[in-house]
Amino acid sequence: MWFNESKSLKYYRLRKEDLINTIKHTKAKYGTVSIKNENTRIIALITNNSKSFDVDDRQREKSLGLKIVFERIRIMNGNISDDIKRNKGTSFMFSIPIQNPVNIF
Secondary structure, eight states: OOSOHHHHHHHHHHHHHHHHHHHHHSOOSOEEEEEEEOSSEEEEEEEEOOOOOOOOHHHHHHOHHHHHHHHHHHHTTOEEEEEEETTTEEEEEEEEEOSSOOOOO
16 A cells, blocks of 8 residues: 555645646646556656646635645645646646655565
C-alpha cells in the first residue's frame, strides 16, 4: 500500500478536486491522468487541452479551487509544478512521498 488510510483519503480528495476544477472551469475537450510509483514518491501528471488561463500569484490567492489543491499537496508534504498557457492547455504534476516505500515490480 502506498499510503495509510488517512493519506489515501487526502490523495483521493486532491485528485477529485483537480478533476472537478478541470471539468467545471477549463472547457477542455480531453484530458489525461497518469500515476506512477517512483519508489519513494507517487507522481501524478494531469494534462488537458483547455483554453486555460494565465496564473500569477495574485490569481492563485483568489482561486479557491487552486488554493484547495495547493493546500492538499502541502498537507501531504508533496510538491506541485504547473505549466499553464492561455489557449494551449494545462499540465499539473504532483509528487507525493510514500510513507513506507515498497518495490512492487
